[in-house]
Amino acid sequence: MTVAVALLAYATGAGTLGPRLLGQARWTQRAPLLGIVICLAAAWSVVAAAGLAGLTLAVHATALGSGLSQLIGACVIRLRDTYATPGGALVAGLGLALAAAVVTRTAVAAATHLRAVRRHARQHAQAVRLVGRPEPALDAMLVEHPQAAAYCVAGPDPTVIVTTAALQALDPGQLAAVLAHERAHLAWHHHRLVALARIAQQLLPFLPLMRAAAGQVARLVELHADDTATAAHDTRTLATALVVLAERGGLAPAPAVNELVAPGLGATGMTAAGAEALQRIQRMLRPAQPLSRLRRQLLRAGAAGLALTPLLLALAPAVVALALGRVPAA
């Protein structure tokens, strides 16, 4: 019982307080990939904690309880005590139901989500092949359209798509930098990372952590693609390309800049998409120092810690019982 309570307390605590920590973590933009790993570790550790809480409730009432203790040579009574459940079979049944629900829900949500995304990707890529034309020099599909856009479709047939308006708006260097950004998404399978976060969000939609993690992962894959692109291309070129595409991305012709920007008006009043793009530009124009080796190691350890916490919580009493059970007359 104690174990199950500890696990559920962890799930609730991390699920509600986690977003605050994630939101304040400014280091993520200096190490986007590490940020993604932490987000995913946090989100999935909460799912695992919920599942293991059910399992530990169930373990007491089953034969596994005594079997397990014999197996590890621990005192049955002591092991039973630590996993003990008032209410016996009923609570154990509920625990088993909880564990089963977490497992099946995860499997169903993952399968549904992945299938929907893959079908959508295949249909979109096929439609692009039919209405667009291949541009071998760019290794991309060109689609005739007045809105400037560049994007990629992952999935069975990974494709980079550029509209004719984007081709006209960007100079060759800018275009190459944008294509490098899109190829980084495909090469690093960013869609899988985004999907992992979104599946966790579908599993426990009421936990603020899940929403925050999904949002952060979506934001951080862009930063990571920027970093990958600017390893081989000029940062200012990529930043300029971003502004050009933002200006020409709408259907309406971009009005003169001066009419729109009131003097002294800062980043306030921007939409979320605008604010995110602004952060990317500022980050490219004024690159921060990379994280120190020590910080990186600590963060990696943190990610591993998050991932392992549910398992450690679940196993701690068994380990303790094992240790104590071997001490004679303890």
Added chain:
Amino acid sequence: MRQFGELEAVIMDRLWEWGRPALVREVVDDLSRDRSIAYTTVMTVMENLHRKGWLRRQRDGRAWRYEPTGSRSGYTAALMSEALATNPDRRTALAHFVLQMSPHDAALLREALEGTPPPSAQAPSAQAPSAEGEER
């Protein structure tokens, strides 16, 4: 599969260009001018396109006449409106370089770009945003 996809694109291209219902035989004859291609291959691909909703067909004697269900520009517009949709659920499979945004937002981005001189004109370390040293 990849070659089938390419053939689909070529066939749609011809039919859009012609702008009239066409027999499989006509498409085969046209394609045969620059490649050797079997009648059954073209027929299969056109039946696939019909099944997927890209072509509609009408009986003409013992054969079918096929024509695109929509114009190329119509399909392109639908495709792009899907690709540029702001609802993230409709484009989970797509990764955009930059999302669509208001002219106001774009103007602020331009201002940020123009307002930041190239690195050579500033002391980079002194200009680094102060927040970046913060712990999480």
